[in-house]
Amino acid sequence: MLELEIDGKPVQVDDGSTVMDAAKKLGIYIPHFCYHKKLSIAANCRMCLVQVEKAPKPLPACATPATNGMKVYTHSPAAVKAQKGVMEFLLINHPLDCPICDQGGECQLQDLAVGYGQSASRYDEEKRVVHEKDLGPLVQTFMTRCINCTRCVRFLDEIGGYQEMGQAFRGERAEIMPFLGRTIDSELSGNIIDLCPVGALTSKPFLYRARTWELTRRRSVSPHDGFGSNLIVQSRHDVVKRVLPLDTEAINECWLSDRDRFAYPGLEAADRLTTPLVKRDGQWVEVDWATALEVAVNRLKSVIDEEGARQVAFLAHPMATVEELHLLKRLGEALGVGLVDARPDRLDARADAARGAVAWLGMEYADVAALDRLFVIGSALRQDLPLLAHRVRQAAKRGLEVAALDFVADDWRLPVAPRLVAKPSEFVARLAAVVRAAAEAKGVAVPSAAGEAAAPNEAERAIARQLLSGERRAIWLGALALAHPDAAAIESLATELAQISGATLGWLPAGANAVGAQLVGAIGAETALASLAQPRSAYLLLHLEPEDFADEMAAQAAFERARTVVALTSYAGEALRARADVLLPVAPFTETSGTFVNLAGMAQSFTAVVRPKGETRPAWKVLRALGAMLELQGFAQQSSEEVTAEALPSGWQTRLARTGVSGFSAATWPSGEGVERIPLVHPYARDPIVRRSPPLQQTAEARRLRMARLHPDTARALNVAEGDRIGVGMGCVAEAALDAGVPPGAVLLACDETFARAGHPWAVLTVERA
Amino acid sequence: MLSQDSLAKIDREIAKYPEGQKRSAVMAALRIAQEEKGWLAPETIEFVAGYLEIPPVAAYEVASFYNMYDLEPVGKHKITVCTNLPCALSGGVHAAEYLKEKLGIDFGETTPDGLFTLKEGECMGACGDAPVMLVNNHHMCSWMTKEKIDQLIEQLRAK
Ligand code: SF4
Ligand code: FES
Ligand code: FES
Numbered sequence: 001m002l003e004l005e006i007d008g009k010p011v012q013v014d015d016g017s018t019v020m021d022a023a024k025k026l027g028i029y030i031p032h033f034c035y036h037k038k039l040s041i042a043a044n045c046r047m048c049l050v051q052v053e054k055a056p057k058p059l060p061a062c063a064t065p066a067t068n069g070m071k072v073y074t075h076s077p078a079a080v081k082a083q084k085g086v087m088e089f090l091l092i093n094h095p096l097d098c099p100i101c102d103q104g105g106e107c108q109l110q111d112l113a114v115g116y117g118q119s120a121s122r123y124d125e126e127k128r129v130v131h132e133k134d135l136g137p138l139v140q141t142f143m144t145r146c147i148n149c150t151r152c153v154r155f156l157d158e159i160g161g162y163q164e165m166g167q168a169f170r171g172e173r174a175e176i177m178p179f180l181g182r183t184i185d186s187e188l189s190g191n192i193i194d195l196c197p198v199g200a201l202t203s204k205p206f207l208y209r210a211r212t213w214e215l216t217r218r219r220s221v222s223p224h225d226g227f228g229s230n231l232i233v234q235s236r237h238d239v240v241k242r243v244l245p246l247d248t249e250a251i252n253e254c255w256l257s258d259r260d261r262f263a264y265p266g267l268e269a270a271d272r273l274t275t276p277l278v279k280r281d282g283q284w285v286e287v288d289w290a291t292a293l294e295v296a297v298n299r300l301k302s303v304i305d306e307e308g309a310r311q312v313a314f315l316a317h318p319m320a321t322v323e324e325l326h327l328l329k330r331l332g333e334a335l336g337v338g339l340v341d342a343r344p345d346r347l348d349a350r351a352d353a354a355r356g357a358v359a360w361l362g363m364e365y366a367d368v369a370a371l372d373r374l375f376v377i378g379s380a381l382r383q384d385l386p387l388l389a390h391r392v393r394q395a396a397k398r399g400l401e402v403a404a405l406d407f408v409a410d411d412w413r414l415p416v417a418p419r420l421v422a423k424p425s426e427f428v429a430r431l432a433a434v435v436r437a438a439a440e441a442k443g444v445a446v447p448s449a450a451g452e453a454a455a456p457n458e459a460e461r462a463i464a465r466q467l468l469s470g471e472r473r474a475i476w477l478g479a480l481a482l483a484h485p486d487a488a489a490i491e492s493l494a495t496e497l498a499q500i501s502g503a504t505l506g507w508l509p510a511g512a513n514a515v516g517a518q519l520v521g522a523i524g525a526e527t528a529l530a531s532l533a534q535p536r537s538a539y540l541l542l543h544l545e546p547e548d549f550a551d552e553m554a555a556q557a558a559f560e561r562a563r564t565v566v567a568l569t570s571y572a573g574e575a576l577r578a579r580a581d582v583l584l585p586v587a588p589f590t591e592t593s594g595t596f597v598n599l600a601g602m603a604q605s606f607t608a609v610v611r612p613k614g615e616t617r618p619a620w621k622v623l624r625a626l627g628a629m630l631e632l633q634g635f636a637q638q639s640s641e642e643v644t645a646e647a648l649p650s651g652w653q654t655r656l657a658r659t660g661v662s663g664f665s666a667a668t669w670p671s672g673e674g675v676e677r678i679p680l681v682h683p684y685a686r687d688p689i690v691r692r693s694p695p696l697q698q699t700a701e702a703r704r705l706r707m708a709r710l711h712p713d714t715a716r717a718l719n720v721a722e723g724d725r726i727g728v729g730m731g732c733v734a735e736a737a738l739d740a741g742v743p744p745g746a747v748l749l750a751c752d753e754t755f756a757r758a759g760h761p762w763a764v765l766t767v768e769r770a
Numbered sequence: 771m772l773s774q775d776s777l778a779k780i781d782r783e784i785a786k787y788p789e790g791q792k793r794s795a796v797m798a799a800l801r802i803a804q805e806e807k808g809w810l811a812p813e814t815i816e817f818v819a820g821y822l823e824i825p826p827v828a829a830y831e832v833a834s835f836y837n838m839y840d841l842e843p844v845g846k847h848k849i850t851v852c853t854n855l856p857c858a859l860s861g862g863v864h865a866a867e868y869l870k871e872k873l874g875i876d877f878g879e880t881t882p883d884g885l886f887t888l889k890e891g892e893c894m895g896a897c898g899d900a901p902v903m904l905v906n907n908h909h910m911c912s913w914m915t916k917e918k919i920d921q922l923i924e925q926l927r928a929k
Contacts, residue, residue: 166827168834179827180812 004070019050019061019072030074031083031112033090033197034149035062038254039158045149047090047112049082050074058082080116087116092123093172094198095144102140103199105212109147130175136183137698138190138262140207146176146200152192159255160186161393161413176200185700186413187386187683190261194244194254203242205265205695210234210241218609219246221596222260223319223512223589224690227251227387228598229260233590238610240264240590251365251598257386258699259683259690264590266692273572273585274614284577289584289615293622296582297629299564300335303538310338315528316542318342318511319687320619321594322603323640325513325522326647327623328542334632339531341524342517344549345479345510345681345751347762349527350488350664357657358518359482361388361599362474362506369395372470375463376404377431377494379478379508382412383683383701388508388599389414401470403463405431407480407678408709408748409741418462423676423746424762425669428486429453430460431493437464438500447496449489449662464501473503477660479510479681483550485762488664495660505660508599510681516597519655520647529761532558541567542619543586545688546575550679550751550761568619571688585616588689592618593640595648601656603648605641672764675714677729678748679761680705685752705750707737710767713744718767725770729758733770771817776806780821792822796832800839809840837891838907844887845880847926850904853890856897865901865914866890872923885927 001012006023013022018041023030033045043063050061053071058079061072073079091113098104130143150167153176157163164184168175178184184192193203215234222229229252234242243264245256276292277284287295303312314332316325325342332340343349352359368391381389393414396402405420407427422430432453437460439446446453456464467473475498481490498505509515517523524531529550535558544567546555552575559565559579567580570588577583586592591612595605612618620640627635637643682705684696696702708728710720715738720726726736728747732755742748747767749755758765772780783798799818804810810833819829833839837850851866866888870876873886880887896902899912903922911922 163825163828166825166831168827168831170835177827179816179825179830182827 002066002068004066004068004072006072007074013066017066019052019059019064019066019070020048022066023061023072023074028074030061031116032062033108033112033147034151036151036154036195039151039154039195042150042154045090045147046086047083049079049086051076051079051082084116084118087113088118088122090147091117091121093128093144094147095127097145101142101145101199102202102207103145103196107199108197128172133177134183135178135201136185136189136700137695138204138258139184139193140202140204142200142202143175143177144200145198147198148174148176149197150176151195151197152176152201155192155195156184156186156189159191159390159393160188161390162186165192183700187258187382187701188255188390190258191245191255205262206242210236215241216609218607220589220606220609221512221604222256223596224259224263224687225257225385226509226512226514226599227257227385228512228596228600228602228604229256229387230604231256231260233264233609235590235610238613240267240610251600251602252387255387255390259386259696262695263690263693265694266689267588267590269571269692271571271573271692272613273569273583274616276585276615277572277583279581284583289617292582292584293625293629296566296584297626299581300538300540300566301630303563304335304337307537309336311537312337312540313339313341313528313531313536313538314540314542315339315344315531315544316342316517316522317344317544317548317687318509318514318517319589320517320522320543321513321589321592322516322520322597322647323594323620323643324542324623325517326520326643327620327627327635328540329520329522330634331623331627331630331632334627334634335630338536339524339526339528340522341526341528341531342511342514342522343509343527344529344544344555346483346487346527346550347485347530348487349523349525349530351491351661352518352523353525354488354661354664355657358515358655359477359507359509360515360601360656361476361508362504362657364600365391368392369398371395371400371472371474373467373473373503374400374402375467375473375475375497375503376402376406376416377475377477377490378405378407378427378481378484379476380408380410380480380680380683381478381508382410384479384510384681385508385599401466403466405434405463407743407746408680408739411741418459418466420459420463421741421743423743424484424678425676426743427481427484428489428493428666431490431497433457433460434463435493435497435500437461438468438497441465441468442500444500447500449492449496449665467497467501467503473501474506475501475503476506476508478508480678482507482509483679483681483761486666488661489666491660492662492664495662498660505657507657510686512598513596515599515601516595516603519597519652529554535561537562538564539566541565541569541576541580543569543688545569545571545573546579547573547685547691547753547756548687550681551759552751552753552756553759568622569688570616571692573688584622585614586619586622587612587616591616592620594618594620595644597648601653603652605644670764673766674764675710675718675767676746677758677761677763677765678742678746680748680750682750682752685750691752704737705752706734706754708734708755708767709737709739709742709748711742711744711746712738712740714742714746718769720767720769726767727770728755728767729763729765732757771814772803772806772821776802777821780818784822793824793828796822796824796829797836800829800833804839809843837889843880845884847885847929848887848889848906850889850891850907852892852894852896852900852902852904854893854897856893857900857902860897860900862901865903865919868916868919872919886923
């Protein structure tokens with residue numbers, strides 16, 4: 001502990017603290033630009049100069065270590081003189097374009113210039129001009145405004161994990177830029193907009209859309225992945241104009257993934273559904289709610305009456321809220337429908353059914369920092385959960401060793417070693433070998449699940465050794481592993497491995513409310529995806545479009561054959577319009593209250609941030625109305641809070657799984673000539689909102705995922721070169737990209753419209769030059 | 771991209787630093803690459819960065835920071851004139867003016883015959899010898915009066 005005095009006030013701080021830390025503790029504000037609590041100290045803006053007793057010159061508070069007995073003055077004449085001097089220098093080259101600058105009203109330079117600047121400049125020479133850089137579809141530059149604080153550079157390097165920006169040239173010519181001709185492709189890139197203290201980096205989709213003071217701000221929770229980032233949604237006239245992070249240390253800290261930040265244009269997509277529609281003689285007719293509900297009820301009823309409720313399935317997107325899923329489940333139960341499920345990406349329902357307990361991360365996010373060893377199985381970690389990957393990245397800097405068994409060795413921008421890659425048909429066997437290696441290394445009996453495993457190779461042994469060393473260990477099952485046809489066998493092996501190594505088992509299911517869906521029981525005896533193999537006669541869909549299934553074509557075929565499809569949806573997408581009979585406009589997350597339970601087991605409720613568009617209604621109310629019209633019990637809740645309380649009765653946390661299932665073995669993989677598909681869940685196509693966000697669709701990542709990725713050896717054997725047009729599966733043509741991270745004999749095809757016609761997500765495909 | 775010879779030289783530089791500190795060799799590696807290629811094209815910088823396992827922009831930061839790296843093709847003889855303060859006070863700027871006039875080019879330009887490139891330099895640590903010039907980063911010329919400049923140009927033309 002150190003004791004010092006700032007502006008006459010005594011304060012105690014930990015060893016290693018800076019004067020800035022001490023001042024913050026006292027609540028004393030020291031002006032600054034380059035300092036940021038989450039980034040390394042650069043001390044290059046000099047705005048934080050303070051007077052320190054006995055120091056001959058003013059010192060930068062952000063970089064000056066606090067020492068015992070130090071006396072600091074942050075607002076003494078000497079300090080203020082130094083600060084004003086710095087401000088004068090900063091303003092020399094800064095343009096006076098605040099009236100046309102998007103940062104206006106939320107600009108640190110503007111604010112501090114009011115306090116420390118002069119009303120006129122003594123500099124009448126020419127100001128410097130810096131050319132714009134094209135950073136991609138998300139971040140707009142006005143580089144002349146840059147004050148070279150390097151926050152953006154440090155962020156991309158330290159938090160993003162790869163230095164995509166740098167400070168080139170020198171002195172007066174210094175410029176912040178990516179490498180020549182490159183864009184900024186980090187999935188966290190939007191954060192540099194928040195970090196930039198001036199208007200040099202601003203939001204491209206928000207450019208010139210509104211002034212900050214005109215916007216209404218409300219808290220919300222991200223519906224795009226299970227991390228549960230907290231959002232500030234800003235709107236004007238009930239239109240969402242911008243999404244910013246809400247500083248929440250236990251979850252997203254002060255960051256946001258690009259997906260969470262830039263999905264909002266999707267809310268205003270041209271195909272937003274704003275009135276109930278009913279199909280009559282093949283034509284869509286606008287009707288009022290009462291009529292639409294009546295038609296929906298009658299259609300469902302007639303199928304139930306004629307064919308039995310087992311012939312009906314209620315399927316939902318795992319982005320649906322706890323309240324919606326709870327009422328959907330209750331409605332399904334009351335009617336006795338055959339299936340209520342919210343897993344459109346998964347095939348194997350055995351593990352969830354046998355486990356009973358709810359699959360979650362197995363720990364809080366803060367615990368990730370304390371891990372020593374982590375083994376990730378089958379996860380596209382960076383695409384699936386950008387900010388969880390960030391937490392792992394920071395932990396890795398402090399000594400966490402990360403190993404992985406992957407379907408594709410994508411760059412996670414953090415050290416992953418050892419790293420195994422296996423194609424889908426060999427995945428279970430490789431994991432079994434790791435289990436066997438761990439049992440052998442530990443000197444315990446090889447569990448029967450891994451009994452038939454081949455002798456482990458060196459990499460498998462290395463993973464086992466790594467996992468057995470270290471104190472705090474975890475094993476995570478990624479969304480791709482959970483989507484694998486043999487997911488239960490994979491989980492069984494992971495459970496064994498966790499037992500042998502003493503690791504905590506965690507699950508990373510896809511969907512913002514995948515944990516909540518399990519809690520309310522919106523998971524059936526088979527998964528939504530698997531159920532497509534036996535099409536039902538009637539479907540009720542909640543926030544779910546055919547595109548949300550890992551097998552879009554199968555979904556379309558099933559809906560085509562159904563006698564009736566009633567969709568509760570925010571969009572009248574083409575696929576739904578073609579196959580549904582009733583479209584009920586329900587609110588996306590911004591227009592309803594609701595709750596998501598994130599992967600760390602935190603239930604987060606939110607309220608509507610804007611008024612529902614047109615005739616749109618919150619889905620929980622629509623489901624309540626359906627229940628009431630069907631004269632069922634338990635649909636009389638007065639508020640969404642009442643539904644929440646019902647859905648999550650106290651003590652629900654005890655249902656979070658402590659261990660996985662065991663005893664499931666793998667089915668034999670269909671042998672066949674061809675290339676095995678790896679069905680990556682597309683980061684920007686995984687829900688109806690992100691799919692409709694133009695800026696996200698223009699990102700380098702989205703462009704990259706429109707290509708079919710093959711190992712160079714596979715490509716050579718098929719006589720395919722980089723950039724060739726190739727046909728994959730049934731009637732789907734795409735550009736080939738060579739990627740040594742893809743296992744030989746496999747092809748990585750993301751699940752989106754490009755590869756919708758490729759067939760079954762885990763199919764063995766023919767690949768040939770088109 | 772680079773010859774075996776250059777790569778061997780870069781490896782020698784890398785070996786001077788502890789394991790895992792390849793990036794420390796970035797200045798030497800860029801110098802070696804420039805010696806082979808004549809200048810540092812973006813592809814060359816990217817290659818060097820890849821070889822040292824650092825992001826390309828990290829190598830570009832270094833290549834653009836230092837004067838002696840050429841980010842554009844240069845003529846056969848690159849003459850760098852120091853115009854920093856001590857030199858400026860002792861005729862550095864005049865020497866540069868004379869050169870510009872004589873070669874018919876400005877700083878950063880190359881004569882049409884591709885023989886000469888003129889560059890403005892920073893202090894070369896030889897302020898006492900002002901005006902000073904550096905030819906092709908290696909050959910230092912002191913006390914450059916008009917006569918000596920004429921001589922230098924003659925010699926270089928003859929090469
Ligand atoms: S662009 Fe913004 S964040 Fe980056 S260095 Fe310039 S002022 Fe700082
Ligand atoms: S904030 Fe301290 S020098 Fe920039
Ligand atoms: S100022 Fe020219 S050599 Fe030092």
